[in-house]
Amino acid sequence: MAVITDFAQQSAQMLLVLLMAPLLTGFVRKVKARLLSRQGPPLLQPYRDLIRLLRKDVVLANNASWLFRVIPYLVFAATWVAVSLVPTFRSGLLFSWTADLIAIIAVLGSARFFLALAGMDAGTSFGGIGSSREVMIASLAEPAMLMIVFAIALIAGSTQLSTMSAFMNSADVGLRVSLGLALIALIIVAVAENARIPVDNPATHLELTMVHEAMVLEYSGRHLALIELAASLKLLLYVSLIACLFAPWGISPAIAAPTLLLVGAAAYIGKIAALGFLLAVFETSIAKMRVFRVPEFLGAALMLALLATLLRFVSRSF
Amino acid sequence: MISYALFGVLALVAIAPIAVALSASPNAISVVYGACLIVTLILFLLALETLFSHPAASTVTLPLGLPWLGAHFRIDPLSAFFLVTVNLGGAAASLFALGYGRHEEAPQRVLPFFPVYLAAMNLVVLADDAFTFLVSWEFMSLSSWALVIANHRVQENMRAGYVYLLMASFGTLTLLLAFGLLGGGDGAYAFDAIRAAHPEIGTAALVLILALIGAGSKAGLVPLHAWLPLAHPAAPSHVSALMSGVMTKVAVYGFIRITFDLLGSPQWWWSLVVLGVGGVTAVMGVLYALMQSDLKRVLAYSTIENIGLIFASLGLALAFKAYGMDAAAALALTAALLHVFNHALFKSLLFFGAGSVRAATGTRDMEQLGGLIHRMPQTAFVFLVGCTAISALPPLNGFVSEWLSFQAILLSPQLPSWGLKLMVPAVGALLALSAALAGACFVRAFGITFLGRPRSSAAETAQETDTNSLAAMYALAAACLIAGVLPGLFIDTLAPVVQQLTGGRLPVQTGAEWMSIVPIAESRSSYTGMLVFAFMFITGMITAFAIHRLASDKIRRGPAWGCGYPDASPLTQYSASSFAQPIRRVFGSLVFRAREIGEMPPPGSSAPAKLTVQVRDLIWDALYAPIATAVGFIAVRLNYLQFLTIRSYLTLVFAALVILLMVLATWP
Numbered sequence: 001m002a003v004i005t006d007f008a009q010q011s012a013q014m015l016l017v018l019l020m021a022p023l024l025t026g027f028v029r030k031v032k033a034r035l036l037s038r039q040g041p042p043l044l045q046p047y048r049d050l051i052r053l054l055r056k057d058v059v060l061a062n063n064a065s066w067l068f069r070v071i072p073y074l075v076f077a078a079t080w081v082a083v084s085l086v087p088t089f090r091s092g093l094l095f096s097w098t099a100d101l102i103a104i105i106a107v108l109g110s111a112r113f114f115l116a117l118a119g120m121d122a123g124t125s126f127g128g129i130g131s132s133r134e135v136m137i138a139s140l141a142e143p144a145m146l147m148i149v150f151a152i153a154l155i156a157g158s159t160q161l162s163t164m165s166a167f168m169n170s171a172d173v174g175l176r177v178s179l180g181l182a183l184i185a186l187i188i189v190a191v192a193e194n195a196r197i198p199v200d201n202p203a204t205h206l207e208l209t210m211v212h213e214a215m216v217l218e219y220s221g222r223h224l225a226l227i228e229l230a231a232s233l234k235l236l237l238y239v240s241l242i243a244c245l246f247a248p249w250g251i252s253p254a255i256a257a258p259t260l261l262l263v264g265a266a267a268y269i270g271k272i273a274a275l276g277f278l279l280a281v282f283e284t285s286i287a288k289m290r291v292f293r294v295p296e297f298l299g300a301a302l303m304l305a306l307l308a309t310l311l312r313f314v315s316r317s318f
Numbered sequence: 319m320i321s322y323a324l325f326g327v328l329a330l331v332a333i334a335p336i337a338v339a340l341s342a343s344p345n346a347i348s349v350v351y352g353a354c355l356i357v358t359l360i361l362f363l364l365a366l367e368t369l370f371s372h373p374a375a376s377t378v379t380l381p382l383g384l385p386w387l388g389a390h391f392r393i394d395p396l397s398a399f400f401l402v403t404v405n406l407g408g409a410a411a412s413l414f415a416l417g418y419g420r421h422e423e424a425p426q427r428v429l430p431f432f433p434v435y436l437a438a439m440n441l442v443v444l445a446d447d448a449f450t451f452l453v454s455w456e457f458m459s460l461s462s463w464a465l466v467i468a469n470h471r472v473q474e475n476m477r478a479g480y481v482y483l484l485m486a487s488f489g490t491l492t493l494l495l496a497f498g499l500l501g502g503g504d505g506a507y508a509f510d511a512i513r514a515a516h517p518e519i520g521t522a523a524l525v526l527i528l529a530l531i532g533a534g535s536k537a538g539l540v541p542l543h544a545w546l547p548l549a550h551p552a553a554p555s556h557v558s559a560l561m562s563g564v565m566t567k568v569a570v571y572g573f574i575r576i577t578f579d580l581l582g583s584p585q586w587w588w589s590l591v592v593l594g595v596g597g598v599t600a601v602m603g604v605l606y607a608l609m610q611s612d613l614k615r616v617l618a619y620s621t622i623e624n625i626g627l628i629f630a631s632l633g634l635a636l637a638f639k640a641y642g643m644d645a646a647a648a649l650a651l652t653a654a655l656l657h658v659f660n661h662a663l664f665k666s667l668l669f670f671g672a673g674s675v676r677a678a679t680g681t682r683d684m685e686q687l688g689g690l691i692h693r694m695p696q697t698a699f700v701f702l703v704g705c706t707a708i709s710a711l712p713p714l715n716g717f718v719s720e721w722l723s724f725q726a727i728l729l730s731p732q733l734p735s736w737g738l739k740l741m742v743p744a745v746g747a748l749l750a751l752s753a754a755l756a757g758a759c760f761v762r763a764f765g766i767t768f769l770g771r772p773r774s775s776a777a778e779t780a781q782e783t784d785t786n787s788l789a790a791m792y793a794l795a796a797a798c799l800i801a802g803v804l805p806g807l808f809i810d811t812l813a814p815v816v817q818q819l820t821g822g823r824l825p826v827q828t829g830a831e832w833m834s835i836v837p838i839a840e841s842r843s844s845y846t847g848m849l850v851f852a853f854m855f856i857t858g859m860i861t862a863f864a865i866h867r868l869a870s871d872k873i874r875r876g877p878a879w880g881c882g883y884p885d886a887s888p889l890t891q892y893s894a895s896s897f898a899q900p901i902r903r904v905f906g907s908l909v910f911r912a913r914e915i916g917e918m919p920p921p922g923s924s925a926p927a928k929l930t931v932q933v934r935d936l937i938w939d940a941l942y943a944p945i946a947t948a949v950g951f952i953a954v955r956l957n958y959l960q961f962l963t964i965r966s967y968l969t970l971v972f973a974a975l976v977i978l979l980m981v982l983a984t985w986p
Contacts, residue, residue: 153728
């Protein structure tokens with residue numbers, strides 16, 4: 001019986017994140033538009049876009065190979081699996097021990113690896129520029145992310161997200177310098193990983209500064225829908241990650257009454273909305289960077305995260 | 319057990335004269351590589367059996383070599399593990415060569431040396447005294463040198479062979495000194511005697527440094543790596559695979575044997591040196607790899623990166639061992655050994671792929687390739703598996719060893735020494751950086767070679783490679799996947815080796831649910847390769863099925879969109895060097911002093927614009943160039959001695975004799 005409810009809750013999480021991801025994207029767009037005194041698209045517009053894209057034919061470039069057609073499914077599956085393993089409303093889900101935080105980051109790395117390959121498949125210069133810049137950004141964002149994981153894992157004594165989140169919710173945490181540094185670094189990495197302003201602009205086309213959009217330029221129809229959905233899922237993943245590590249309040253423990261689960265779900269939706277709002281405010285208040293400013297921005301994240309880890313090595317009280 | 323292994327080695331040596339006798343025959347290739355395949359497979363199974371049943375070490379002494387010493391051979395868990403790696407790589411290379419060998423321009427220059435080379439690598443791992451070890455080591459160097467210059471009409475290969483020979487001699491010299499110090503004045507060169515005698519701290523430190531230089535120069539540690547990216551690509555591809563995938567591992571074996579087994583208990587600061595060198599090697603190797611456009615050279619530099627990773631884990635294991643933290647030392651050593659095995663798998667696979675590309679198109683230059691996924695779909699698929707594995711991406715095997723290394727790093731704040739407290743996080747950051755850069759490097763290697771549009775007519779008309787080559791590559795790709803989804807099996811197999819060297823071991827993994835691996839405790843960290851693979855596969859399949867059934871499954875073909883700019887020429891694609899440009903600008907401006915000089919023609923002129931990229935190899939400039947200059951300078955001065963009269967020579971000989979006698983007389 002316990003296995004069945006556990007399984008049901010794991011599936012509920014998978015469906016919840018899948019349904020919420022486009023909503024978060026729509027919400028951020030809406031808030032940004034309101035901040036710019038525009039009406040903005042309706043909140044549900046991303047769902048409509050996805051459905052319309054799914055119904056359309058795929059137009060493949062003449063030179064596109066089988067890999068190009070497989071990659072959208074692969075990227076979507078990898079991102080979905082990764083986000084299903086992050087505690088949202090409940091920690092210690094059925095499969096939470098499948099992958100710890102390092103492995104979750106690496107699964108996202110697989111998705112990026114293949115997406116970068118897709119950019120090079122059609123043999124256009126736009127795809128190449130996107131892939132080339134994406135791997136440059138990744139080559140700094142990934143080590144920064146790993147150092148953030150190290151810093152938090154050394155405090156929590158675990159790389160298992162459920163354990164980490166439970167620890168961060170306990171009284172043992174306290175205010176620590178290294179946690180503050182790690183949070184700043186995590187925000188920088190999250191902004192870069194999700195191709196948000198100031199690193200990249202998710203709303204642009206036909207601009208030489210675009211990275212992610214240039215890479216997926218040749219995709220159309222259902223393939224594009226999957227890639228857009230994967231991008232939304234990835235944004236939700238990073239927001240959930242920040243929520244479960246730095247705002248772990250309300251997450252229901254592994255064995256809990258249904259009311260606690262409902263509280264957890266409500267708290268989760270509240271946290272996501274708050275963080276989405278902050279993201280929109282941040283994006284509207286800052287200008288897009290030149291591409292070669294990005295390494296400095298991410299280098300700062302890497303240094304902060306390294307400093308946080310180093311502090312943990314030097315003294316247990318930081 | 320050991321006698322069977324020695325018979326196997328003897329059989330390999332015996333293939334060499336057969337190869338010479340058969341060299342004119344058209345069947346020579348099938349006979350020689352077929353025989354090598356059978357013998358290495360038998361040796362592989364034998365070693366595997368030893369590793370699984372782990373009986374007590376079996377030894378044998380033959381009346382060869384030094385008269386008072388004899389030749390000692392021994393098989394224990396450590397050598398059994400390396401025998402598995404060597405012979406698995408050897409069997410795969412032989413199978414690949416059954417097909418690839420036919421593209422060889424001068425097979426008679428390769429055939430006799432190939433089995434000898436395999437035999438030598440086996441002997442190094444089996445040797446149980448310093449003399450046999452060094453002779454086998456030199457045997458291995460010389461036979462591989464002969465294979466490097468197999469295609470000797472190419473000037474570049476001769477230079478590679480020359481640099482290789484110099485560095486190999488230098489490495490053997492330092493190992494000779496290391497063993498001399500270990501053996502002491504009495505000449506106790508058997509490993510048992512060395513193990514029993516505990517060297518003093520100062521001597522042990524000197525031996526460690528000498529072993530690090532000797533084994534490290536063979537393995538390709540920065541800054542002793544200069545020969546590796548020259549020699550490995552110069553050899554025929556199946557030999558390149560052996561050199562990169564297997565011989566560097568034999569060098570790692572030499573280092574482990576000396577530091578973990580023969581030297582006794584380590585000092586904490588040893589690990590500082592090994593960690594530092596490992597971390598720097600990892601990042602430098604992959605940065606060099608990103609600057610190359612020769613596919614095989616990219617792979618050779620990536621070997622340097624992986625060796626750095628292995629040495630960093632070894633350094634960590636030394637640190638834990640020095641402080642008596644056996645479980646942590648076992649974790650770090652398992653990570654290193656698992657990466658040894660994994661790297662042998664995927665690096666061999668990638669070199670085979672590069673060899674197939676070379677055979678199909680006649681070039682290794684990525685700027686001439688492209689679009690091969692259409693012409694060589696199967697090679698492209700297995701090469702992609704190799705690229706994914708080496709980029710440490712789940713669910714393949716490269717990630718498992720990387721993950722274990724990171725878990726070991728997370729245990730290290732418990733180390734009491736301050737030097738290590740500062741060093742380990744820095745090395746952790748270097749490893750994380752090298753992992754991310756490796757991903758970039760292999761997106762580039764695969765993307766430029768196999769994706770996009772063909773950049774030359776050779777790439778446009780390439781043909782899929784033969785079945786033997788494909789069989790070897792598929793076997794290795796399958797092994798990469800199995801080692802990735804069932805890592806627990808491999809970790810448990812390594813347990814006796816780790817136990818032998820550190821005294822500790824990881825918890826038994828094979829009993830865990832769903833084959834997950836749990837290095838310390840489940841609440842701390844766990845990873846289940848099989849479930850990650852299954853989830854990704856199942857969700858991907860369900861998504862594809864659902865979308866095709868419920869939404870649309872129609873496909874139309876059209877010209878690429880490219881924002882509406884038609885680019886007819888494949889030359890407008892991103893090339894290997896333009897792909898690396900952002901990374902060259904971010905990292906290379908510091909590490910390689912990379913400069914870009916753009917020359918624009920004046921307005922109105924129809925002259926072409928020019929972009930020149932300068933990349934300097936600072937290590938070569940700072941270390942090797944001055945030595946080469948000094949040697950050249952001294953040689954010119956000494957040249958004068960060649961043109962003396964007979965009387966002057968006699969005077970010189972007499973003077974030397976007198977001086978030596980005087981030194982001897984005044985010697986205390």
